[in-house]
Amino acid sequence: MDNTQENQIELHGDEEIIEVIDLNDTEPCPDDLADDLGDVDFEDAGNADNDEGWETEDEMEAEADQDDSELTFSKHNGSVFCVSLDPATNSMAVTGGEDDKAFVWRVSDGEVLLECTGHKDSVTxxxxxxxxxxxxxxxxxGMIKVWKIETKEEIWSFEVGDLEWLEWHPCAPVLxxxxxxxxxxMWKIPAGDCKTFQSSACQATSGKVLPDGKRAVVGYEDGTVRVWDLKQGNAVHVIKGQEGHKGALTCLACNKDGSLVLTGSVDGSAKLINTTTGKVVGEYSVEGGKAKGSRDREExxxxxxxxFCNVLPxxxxxxxxxxxxIYDLSTHVLRHRCQHEAGIVHLQWEESSSVVSTCCLDGALRLWDARSGNMVSEYRGHVAEVLDFTINREATLAVTASGxxxxxxFCLQRPDR
Incomplete structure (x- = not known):
């Protein structure tokens, strides 16, 4: 679909060009963004493993004798694939698992606040x-459900193709x-009004709404990166070919003001992209041999x-x-190389320090000081790989999800605290 076609929105089967409110005001406040995006024209869509480990089972069980956790949530009947903390209070976690369920539960005592049921496959x-x-x-x-936490009611559902990622808008009820x-x-919730951003027929493997609330960056299986205008529905920048990745996008992140995006790929490289110009302004890679556990990936x-670190470049x-x-943002020079015994699944920087945390296929959570490259602390307790984790704003606790x-x-303790 070309850009002119994308601006024609089908509403109840009748095609017509709808006038949309301009979102391009400078320095909008969150309320302005929410109001603006609420007036974007949508289509009325209605509602509609066997991983090879890095250690033997005996070794994993032996290490599991050390359990550093404060609380264990055991309501899932299969691998736990994802975890998030609620942004308002950081007091609730939501986990999704192989048992086709998601649970919202209280971090302080593990009490289940909401059980999300009715899924057809693993909740990822x-x-x-x-x-x-x-x-x-x-x-x-591809079954997506939205629940109102206060009333514990399912308020919206929709079914798409096989799901790759899911993200809320940073300041509006838009998914x-x-x-x-x-x-x-893109949907307005709970009305369900819908807008789609179409591209070549390959997986949209990763995506992120930028902090301005007006654009989203999406990475694709063919190595392409697109910066989408959420109001107009067109791609304002397309990074591909020699500038793009040579393999599928696996991850991406943006800096605090959304001016830069860092993308990662199975091709072994990370690229730094200026979201205003659409230009690749840096590339990061390390020398390395064939990665153990790569399985279906030839890379x-x-x-x-x-x-991105928030407090240092x-x-x-x-x-x-x-x-x-750990790379220097401006010079792209490798500052530190912190080696793990197993493949890394996910990383997260603390919001207000130079500490970066990692979770691994060996079941451990580790904290690293990016200034020195030294490991600050290590937390164990899982008997299988850690598949996801998140840290609260104060960096005082982490919640992990495991196979x-x-x-x-885990309560995070550091010598500097």
Whole structure:
């Protein structure tokens, strides 16, 4: 679909060009963005493993004798694939699992506040809305459900193609999703009004709404990166070919003001993109051999997670071979190489420090000081790989999700506290 076609929105089967409110005001406040996006024209769409480990089972069980967690959440009956904290209070977690369920539960005592049922497949995405009033859960088959936490009611559902990612708008009741067929969907919740952003028929593997609330960056299986205008519905920048990645996008992250995006790929590289110009302004890669556990990927060392430090001009890139690389943002020079014994699944910077955390296929959570490159602390307790984790704003606790059917809460202790 070209740009002119994308501006024609089908409403109840009748095609007509709808006038939309301009979102391009400078320096909007969150309320303005929410109001503006609320007036964007949508279509009325209605409602509609066997992983090879890095350690033997005996070794994993032996290490599990050390359980550093404060609380274990054991309501899932299969692997726990994803975890998020509510942004308003950080007091609630939502986890999604192989048992086709998501649970919203209290971090302090593990009490279940809401059980999200009715999914057809493993729940791989579960996220809170910006104001923590709603939670969205999505399964691999493409069934997406939204629940109102206060009333514990399902208020909206929709079914798309195989789901790749799911994300809420940062300041409006709007939900975005990327699918296996290359589409990016955007809905107003709970009305269900819909808008789609179509591209070539390959997976929309990762996506992120930028902090301005007006644009989204999406990475695709063919290595392309697109910056979408959420109002107009067109791609304002397309990074592909020699500038783009040579393999599927696995992850992406933006800096605090959204001026830069860091993308990671199975091709073993991370690219720094200026979101205003659409130009690649940096590239990061490390030397490495064939990554253990790469299975279906022919690439030597896939990038699995990326992130920006908020307090120093540093970025972190996590690789499947267990390398955590800390690079200087401006010079792109490798500052530190922090080696793990197993592949890294995910990384997250603390909001107000130079500490970056990683979770691994060996079941451990580790904290690293990016200034020195030294490990600050290590937390164990899972008997299988950690598949996802998140840290609260104060960096005092982490919540992990694991293939051992459990989620755990860890209190983070550091010498500087």
């Amino acid at each position: 995405c579960a996220v809170f809305s910006h104001d923590s009033s709603m939670v969205a859960s999505g399964d691999m088959s 975005l999703a990327g699918t296996d067929d290359g589409n990016v969907w 030597s060392n896939s990038v699995e997670s990326v992130g 540093l970025v972190a890139v996590a690789y499947l071979d267990g390398t955590l690389a 051992d059917h459990q989620a755990k809460v």
